[in-house]
Amino acid sequence: xxxxxxxxxxxxxxxxxxxxxxxxxxxxxxxxxxxxxxxxxxxxxxxxxxxxxxxxxxxxxxxxxxxxxxxxxxxxxxxxxxxxxxxxxxxxxxxxxxxxxxxxxxxxxxxxxxxxxxxxxxxxxxxxxxxxxxxxxxxxxxxxxxxxxxxxxxxxxxxxxxxxxxxxxxxxxxxxxxxxxxxxxxxxxxxxxxxxxxxxxxxxxxxx
Amino acid sequence: xxxxxxxxxxxxxxxxxxxxxxxxxxxxxxxxxxxxxxxxxxxxxxxxxxxxxxxxxxxxxxxxxxxxxxxxxxxxxxxxxxxxxxxxxxxxxxxxxxxxxxxxxxxxxxxxxxxxxxxxxxxxxxxxxxxxxxxxxxxxxxxxxxxxxxxxxxxxxxxxxxxxxxxxxxxxxxxxxxxxxxxxxxxxxxxxxxxxxxxxxxxxxxxx
Amino acid sequence: xxxxxxxxxxxxxxxxxxxxxxxxxxxxxxxxxxxxxxxxxxxxxxxxxxxxxxxxxxxxxxxxxxxxxxxxxxxxxxxxxxxxxxxxxxxxxxxxxxxxxxxxxxxxxxxxxxxxxxxxxxxxxxxxxxxxxxxxxxxxxxxxxxxxxxxxxxxxxxxxxxxxxxxxxxxxxxxxxxxxxxxxxxxxxxxxxxxxxxxxxxxxxxxx
Amino acid sequence: xxxxxxxxxxxxxxxxxxxxxxxxxxxxxxxxxxxxxxxxxxxxxxxxxxxxxxxxxxxxxxxxxxxxxxxxxxxxxxxxxxxxxxxxxxxxxxxxxxxxxxxxxxxxxxxxxxxxxxxxxxxxxxxxxxxxxxxxxxxxxxxxxxxxxxxxxxxxxxxxxxxxxxxxxxxxxxxxxxxxxxxxxxxxxxxxxxxxxxxxxxxxxxxx
Numbered sequence: 001x002x003x004x005x006x007x008x009x010x011x012x013x014x015x016x017x018x019x020x021x022x023x024x025x026x027x028x029x030x031x032x033x034x035x036x037x038x039x040x041x042x043x044x045x046x047x048x049x050x051x052x053x054x055x056x057x058x059x060x061x062x063x064x065x066x067x068x069x070x071x072x073x074x075x076x077x078x079x080x081x082x083x084x085x086x087x088x089x090x091x092x093x094x095x096x097x098x099x100x101x102x103x104x105x106x107x108x109x110x111x112x113x114x115x116x117x118x119x120x121x122x123x124x125x126x127x128x129x130x131x132x133x134x135x136x137x138x139x140x141x142x143x144x145x146x147x148x149x150x151x152x153x154x155x156x157x158x159x160x161x162x163x164x165x166x167x168x169x170x171x172x173x174x175x176x177x178x179x180x181x182x183x184x185x186x187x188x189x190x191x192x193x194x195x196x197x198x199x200x201x202x203x204x205x206x207x208x
Numbered sequence: 209x210x211x212x213x214x215x216x217x218x219x220x221x222x223x224x225x226x227x228x229x230x231x232x233x234x235x236x237x238x239x240x241x242x243x244x245x246x247x248x249x250x251x252x253x254x255x256x257x258x259x260x261x262x263x264x265x266x267x268x269x270x271x272x273x274x275x276x277x278x279x280x281x282x283x284x285x286x287x288x289x290x291x292x293x294x295x296x297x298x299x300x301x302x303x304x305x306x307x308x309x310x311x312x313x314x315x316x317x318x319x320x321x322x323x324x325x326x327x328x329x330x331x332x333x334x335x336x337x338x339x340x341x342x343x344x345x346x347x348x349x350x351x352x353x354x355x356x357x358x359x360x361x362x363x364x365x366x367x368x369x370x371x372x373x374x375x376x377x378x379x380x381x382x383x384x385x386x387x388x389x390x391x392x393x394x395x396x397x398x399x400x401x402x403x404x405x406x407x408x409x410x411x412x413x414x415x416x
Numbered sequence: 417x418x419x420x421x422x423x424x425x426x427x428x429x430x431x432x433x434x435x436x437x438x439x440x441x442x443x444x445x446x447x448x449x450x451x452x453x454x455x456x457x458x459x460x461x462x463x464x465x466x467x468x469x470x471x472x473x474x475x476x477x478x479x480x481x482x483x484x485x486x487x488x489x490x491x492x493x494x495x496x497x498x499x500x501x502x503x504x505x506x507x508x509x510x511x512x513x514x515x516x517x518x519x520x521x522x523x524x525x526x527x528x529x530x531x532x533x534x535x536x537x538x539x540x541x542x543x544x545x546x547x548x549x550x551x552x553x554x555x556x557x558x559x560x561x562x563x564x565x566x567x568x569x570x571x572x573x574x575x576x577x578x579x580x581x582x583x584x585x586x587x588x589x590x591x592x593x594x595x596x597x598x599x600x601x602x603x604x605x606x607x608x609x610x611x612x613x614x615x616x617x618x619x620x621x622x623x624x
Numbered sequence: 625x626x627x628x629x630x631x632x633x634x635x636x637x638x639x640x641x642x643x644x645x646x647x648x649x650x651x652x653x654x655x656x657x658x659x660x661x662x663x664x665x666x667x668x669x670x671x672x673x674x675x676x677x678x679x680x681x682x683x684x685x686x687x688x689x690x691x692x693x694x695x696x697x698x699x700x701x702x703x704x705x706x707x708x709x710x711x712x713x714x715x716x717x718x719x720x721x722x723x724x725x726x727x728x729x730x731x732x733x734x735x736x737x738x739x740x741x742x743x744x745x746x747x748x749x750x751x752x753x754x755x756x757x758x759x760x761x762x763x764x765x766x767x768x769x770x771x772x773x774x775x776x777x778x779x780x781x782x783x784x785x786x787x788x789x790x791x792x793x794x795x796x797x798x799x800x801x802x803x804x805x806x807x808x809x810x811x812x813x814x815x816x817x818x819x820x821x822x823x824x825x826x827x828x829x830x831x832x
Binding site: 475487492549 | 700702703733742751754757758759760
């Protein structure tokens with residue numbers, strides 16, 4: 001095996017929260033991200049990156065927010081605002097369409113779907129770090145929702161835990177342009193090794 | 209509120225792997241632990257401690273081993289012996305009777321069932337630490353299976369992460385007396401703040 | 417003991433990176449934060465909050481960035497931009513004045529100075545979470561530098577790990593108003609339970 | 625680069641607690657481990673493995689127990705027995721000969737000395753996992769002290785966190801043969817991928 005094989009084996013695609021509630025017409029949060037998401041073609045770009053990754057046989061991981069279940073949060077002594085908001089909205093409710101992954105993004109055999117997380121980072125209190133190590137992954141290509149919460153949290157944790165990240169800046173969206181800007185231009189450049197377009201990353205993946 | 213209320217609020221019962229495969233006649237691993245488990249009345253003792261905890265309104269947490277699902281481990285580059293053994297045995301298979309919690313130990317509303325773990329520690333790569341913190345828990349009473357693997361691993365992690373543990377030494381079992389001895393007499397005294405009998409802990413819980 | 421005593425015992429002040437390089441005239445990074453820091457009286461506010469915490473006998477914890485030492489980063493295969501920048505700037509160099517804590521903020525006996533961190537979060541790869549648990553802390557009052565990197569990273573991790581945070585918004589600073597805004601108005605409201613002024617928190621601490 | 629190069633690059637030697645207090649004549653704990661350590665030639669074997677690793681340019685990591693410092697533990701609300709014992713013994717006291725690494729084992733330039741740990745696992749609340757990832761390490765060869773506490777704890781954590789371990793069974797020691805047996809024959813076979821002699825591992829390293 002040569003370097004190229006190894007580069008491919010140590011790189012994975014990480015898909016964050018491709019729930020209907022976020023990215024499908026009729027989803028609970030779609031109306032709030034629609035403006036940004038349609039503006040940068042977020043969903044089609046996510047799909048193109050996913051398809052390129054599958055074609056190149058990159059391992060695909062899913063980091064998913066806790067799907068709301070009755071009883072969640074009720075017994076907690078301590079809670080933070082983003083959790084209280086989730087409790088109120090019951091977004092990604094377990095067993096409902098909103099809590100299903102949008103069909104084109106459904107996990108395939110061989111994909112790794114990690115434990116659901118309770119706040120914003122796909123790494124916190126889950127088996128994401130373990131699963132990446134079990135597969136020998138050191139580099140992540142990140143797509144998904146939404147930029148300044150779950151995506152940024154996951155990229156920040158990835159950096160803290162030793163991973164290198166390629167962030168696909170037009171395969172994410174947010175509630176406002178200001179939030180996108182804060183994430184993509186102020187914070188992520190400190191933690192992601194590169195920020196690229198879907199076009200660029202599809203080319204790169206093809207060359208792996 | 210007085211100190212007593214606080215002592216109670218910060219203490220929880222942690223039940224480890226009360227699966228049929230471990231502690232029910234006909235379970236895949238029951239024949240291997242039966243000798244020790246019947247000798248120390250492990251299952252009735254576990255049940256008495258659980259009932260005492262419920263009566264005293266102690267919060268009950270469940271730490272559970274990964275229930276085997278098709279595809280598990282197959283894509284891993286790295287694996288350790290205890291995982292390879294689980295892969296072979298398919299113990300606690302998801303959707304089967306063996307992977308169900310023995311009926312008397314079924315979680316009740318208000319109990320916290322944390323994410324399943326992949327190796328032996330209930331803390332590693334799960335939300336157990338988070339859930340304990342969210343409920344203000346600092347002290348754990350531990351019962352369950354089996355002593356030198358999942359129980360010891362979870363108690364060791366509890367100690368490393370800052371918790372104080374009361375280990376109920378006749379509410380656990382193992383494949384051999386030698387393994388029980390190694391766990392209860394050699395290792396756990398370093399990491400558990402006390403090792404007590406079910407009789408003793410039932411009294412203590414009643415006084416909380 | 418009553419509830420008030422418990423509220424006090426479970427709350428700590430967390431001071432982030434009060435290095436000369438950040439907040440003293442002549443420090444390597446002072447010129448970059450001076451505009452914001454002088455505008456909101458960051459350093460005097462940090463000092464007032466610290467003094468109020470000491471007067472009220474709140475436990476004080478220090479989360480500190482890795483002080484640069486020769487050899488750091490040189491052998492790493494993987495590195496992220498914020499680490500590469502630190503490698504270049506040699507900020508907080510160990511054994512130099514810039515890497516000393518500004519004198520008014522020097523730790524006192526009984527304070528807890530945790531292991532230095534390698535990226536931005538005071539929690540990642542350190543004993544901060546352990547030390548907080550060992551002292552029974554569930555709530556943090558956060559002050560220090562700089563808002564959108566180490567402060568935000570530490571507050572995000574605190575939220576992910578189960579802590580409640582009070583962020584003191586005029587006891588932090590940043591390289592630009594835009595960065596302050598992104599941190600204080602876009603991101604931290606999701607993760608900090610309250611954002612208050614130094615005046616407000618000094619009052620609150622006095623009432624604990 | 626071929627597979628062999630990669631095997632070498634992803635393997636490291638992990639040296640646990642080679643303090644004078646443990647393995648030097650006159651050390652606080654030497655008299656307690658001397659019987660086992662002299663019986664299996666632990667110290668010469670540790671040294672041979674270290675030298676073989678250096679000759680083969682394997683990266684060397686040191687996992688070290690907290691060196692006792694005045695004030696340690698005094699403010700803790702929660703403490704576990706192994707920590708209380710360390711507090712009493714003041715083993716590995718910072719700034720004393722007992723807390724120095726035995727001279728033949730002194731870290732060399734390019735070695736990675738991770739943050740000291742507070743309990744038994746070299747991974748818990750330290751940067752060991754990060755440093756291993758930063759260097760692309762997936763496999764550990766483990767030597768050091770003592771078998772049933774720090775060594776076993778570190779190997780258990782390594783397994784939980786996704787690493788593969790080769791344990792060198794005659795390059796460790798313990799307070800009694802029974803403790804050695806519990807660790808090497810009952811527990812470590814579940815978590816270490818192989819248990820080998822110093823002779824065997826020196827050969828293996830030479831072939832990397």
